[in-house]
Structures are given as structure tokens and as C-alpha cells.
Amino acid sequence: MSDDEADPELLEMLRKSLGISSGEDGLARTTGVLEDAEYIYNNSIDVAIDMRGTQAAASLVHSQMLERGYSTQTWSEHELHPKSKDERTVNFIFTVDLLNFSFWSEISGDERFCVEYRGRRWTGYWSLVAALQRALDEDIPITTPSFWIDSKDLTQARLRHIFRSATDGQIPLLVERLDCLQEAGRVLEANYDSSILSLIESANKTAGSLVNLLARDFPCFRDEHRFEGKKVRFLKRAQIFVADLWAAFNGEGYGEFMDIHELTMFADYRVPQILHTLGVLIYSPPLENHIRALRLIEPGDSREVQLRGCSIWAVELLRREILKRCSDMGVNSVLIDFFLYDLAKEREKEGMEAVPHHRTRSIWY
Numbered sequence: 001m002s003d004d005e006a007d008p009e010l011l012e013m014l015r016k017s018l019g020i021s022s023g024e025d026g027l028a029r030t031t032g033v034l035e036d037a038e039y040i041y042n043n044s045i046d047v048a049i050d051m052r053g054t055q056a057a058a059s060l061v062h063s064q065m066l067e068r069g070y071s072t073q074t075w076s077e078h079e080l081h082p083k084s085k086d087e088r089t090v091n092f093i094f095t096v097d098l099l100n101f102s103f104w105s106e107i108s109g110d111e112r113f114c115v116e117y118r119g120r121r122w123t124g125y126w127s128l129v130a131a132l133q134r135a136l137d138e139d140i141p142i143t144t145p146s147f148w149i150d151s152k153d154l155t156q157a158r159l160r161h162i163f164r165s166a167t168d169g170q171i172p173l174l175v176e177r178l179d180c181l182q183e184a185g186r187v188l189e190a191n192y193d194s195s196i197l198s199l200i201e202s203a204n205k206t207a208g209s210l211v212n213l214l215a216r217d218f219p220c221f222r223d224e225h226r227f228e229g230k231k232v233r234f235l236k237r238a239q240i241f242v243a244d245l246w247a248a249f250n251g252e253g254y255g256e257f258m259d260i261h262e263l264t265m266f267a268d269y270r271v272p273q274i275l276h277t278l279g280v281l282i283y284s285p286p287l288e289n290h291i292r293a294l295r296l297i298e299p300g301d302s303r304e305v306q307l308r309g310c311s312i313w314a315v316e317l318l319r320r321e322i323l324k325r326c327s328d329m330g331v332n333s334v335l336i337d338f339f340l341y342d343l344a345k346e347r348e349k350e351g352m353e354a355v356p357h358h359r360t361r362s363i364w365y
């Protein structure tokens with residue numbers, strides 16, 4: 001038995017002693033992501049957290065979120081996000097977060113991949129949302145799981161059409177995106193009557209259980225890696241799926257989760273960049289030179305794991321600093337993360353990127 005497969009009885013005893021109860025389906029209610037992030041932070045040499053920078057950033061983030069009235073409502077206020085509080089929005093969010101990865105481009109400027117929709121050109125995450133909305137407008141059922149597994153319907157050529165660019169650029173990892181859709185469609189058909197609602201209902205309104213269930217049943221959500229010989233979990237797209245549901249439904253109906261505070265920051269490539277810009281994250285000189293030279297970092301490289309793990313831990317420290325300033329328990333890592341992503345995009349739009357984001361090509365984020 002490898003060291004990863006601890007004795008189930010020992011695990012259950014540990015869970016009970018730590019107050020981590022499992023659901024009746026044996027699913028733990030906590031994900032272990034935050035603990036893994038702290039472990040990575042305590043063993044990182046290329047990435048560190050500046051405590052003074054974190055305190056200064058906490059003041060800025062807290063005042064800005066208050067000033068903007070940042071809340072779950074903000075999610076639906078984004079022009080391209082769906083507004084209906086029904087199954088269509090659930091299916092839309094699941095499809096987005098199946099494919100919510102790796103939009104960055106080696107091609108800079110106007111020639112990069114972008115989607116033309118509603119008279120505008122959308123890049124990055126918004127290119128994904130725009131492409132899906134455009135497909136639905138064209139009566140392509142791209143958010144319907146049964147459509148994903150019928151190879152006559154969803155071919156590579158059809159998906160390339162759905163993600164057609166207004167430039168010669170192409171969406172990165174198109175084949176991997178098709179694989180994610182087909183795999184998820186098969187798992188949903190086999191275990192959940194092809195229904196994403198059934199998937200959500202089996203987590204009994206527990207965010208931690210839903211994240212664990214996605215990681216257990218869907219390999220393309222299983223964002224787990226090795227660091228210093230230890231398995232570590234980030235589960236970024238599984239977590240942001242639950243977070244997007246919670247925000248889109250304002251914590252009610254399909255978005256009702258009793259433990260949304262269980263979710264951590266979503267370890268992507270945009271939020272680490274703004275955390276560095278705000279003086280929260282510090283990179284070693286070799287790593288900073290590597291990132292500024294726009295050089296690739298391979299998936300699973302220790303520096304990539306440090307960037308992702310330290311970002312999760314940094315947002316946890318930010319959250320604790322903010323709570324010292326206000327007892328408003330409404331401020332959780334999800335809203336702080338969403339705010340940081342939106343702030344990063346504002347800075348990018350204003351041409352104020354102090355440091356590039358790191359460049360790792362993978363399906364995990």
C-alpha cells in the first residue's frame with residue numbers, strides 16, 4: 001500500500017478526532033487544499049509572502065470591496081454571465097468551469113485568439129464565456145452533457161467552429177478541451193443520469209463534498225500534484241465551479257452551500273500576478289527573471305507548485321488580515337479571489353501590468 005492510501009479506518013478515526021465528518025457516501029467534507037497550501041508555503045524557496053505587503057494589501061482590498069459593494073451579485077452583473085436562476089445557468093457554469101483554463105497566448109496584441117460577440121472582441125476567460133454564449137445563440141446545445149458524448153454531434157471540427165477566432169489565433173488546447181467535455185459527459189451519463197443537477201444534489205449543499213466528489217469522479221477536475229515527495233491538491237476548477245454556482249445564485253437554490261468558507265483561492269495564473277503586484281508575493285531573483293523573460297514553466301515544476309500553493313496561502317492570510325478590520329463574516333476567500341481577478345484585469349486593461357503572469361500550459365488552470 002503506497003503512502004497515499006492510508007488505512008481507511010485510521011483515516012476515519014483521524015477525521016472524527018479532527019471533527020472532519022464524512023458524508024454518508026464516505027466523502028470527506030473538507031478538501032485538504034488549505035493545509036497543502038500551508039505545507040507548500042512552509043517549504044518554498046522561490047516564492048515567499050511579505051507580511052507588511054499583505055497588511056497593506058488587506059487595507060486596499062477591504063476598502064475597495066466595501067466601496068464597490070463587492071458581493072455575490074457582482075458575478076451576475078458581468079455583461080456576459082447568465083442571469084437566469086435555473087438549470088440553464090447551472091449547466092452553463094459547469095461547462096465554463098470544465099474549460100476554464102489556459103487562455104494565455106504566446107502571440108501578443110491584436111493577433112491573439114479572441115472571440116467576436118455582441119460587437120466586441122473578448123480575450124482570456126471572457127473569450128470562453130463569449131464563445132459559449134455565441135454557440136447557444138446559434139442553437140448549438142454546447143452546455144448539454146448528452147451533446148458532448150455524441151461523436152456525430154460534437155466533433156473536433158465543430159468545437160473549433162464554436163471557438164472560432166476573429167483573428168488567425170486559435171484557442172490553446174482545443175483537443176484537451178474536447179477530451180474534458182467527452183469525459184465529463186460519459187461520467188455524468190454513467191453516474192448522474194446525464195444531469196448536473198443530480199451531481200450537485202448528491203453533495204447535500206456541502207461545498208467541500210462537492211469539490212471532493214468532482215475530484216473523485218472526474219479525472220479532468222483532479223488537479224493534484226507532487227511537491228517534495230508529497231501529494232498536494234489545488235482542485236482549482238472544481239473549487240471555482242462551486243464558487244461560481246454560489247455567486248450566480250447568491251447563495252440560494254442551486255448555489256446554497258453551508259460551508260462556502262471551506263473554499264480557498266483558485267490557483268490560476270492571473271491572481272498570483274496581482275498578488276505580486278500588490279507586494280504580497282515575493283519571487284526569488286531567478287524566478288522573477290524567468291517570469292519577466294516570458295519563459296515557460298513546465299506543469300508540475302516545483303516553482304509552479306510554489307506559485308500556486310503560496311498564492312492560496314497568501315489569500316488566506318489576506319482574509320485573516322481583512323477580518324481584523326471588520327467582523328463582516330461575509331468576506332471569504334471566494335469574494336477576495338473574485339475581486340483580485342477583476343482587479344488584475346482592470347490593471348491589464350490600463351496597461352499597468354507590473355510583472356507578467358507565469359506561463360504554464362495545462363488543463364488545470
Ligand SMILES: Nc1nc2c(c(CN[C@H]3C=C[C@H](O)[C@@H]3O)cn2[C@@H]2O[C@H](COP(=O)(O)O)[C@@H](O)[C@H]2O)c(=O)[nH]1
Nearest residue numbers: 100101102103104124125266268269270271338341365
Ligand atoms: N483565481 C481566479 N481565476 C480566474 C477567475 C476567472 C474569472 N472569474 C469571474 C467570475 C467571477 C469573477 O468576478 C470573475 O469575473 C478566471 N480565472 C482564471 O484566470 C485565468 C484567465 O485569465 P485571463 O486569461 O487573464 O482571462 C485562467 O486560469 C482562468 O481559469 C477568478 O475569478 N479567479
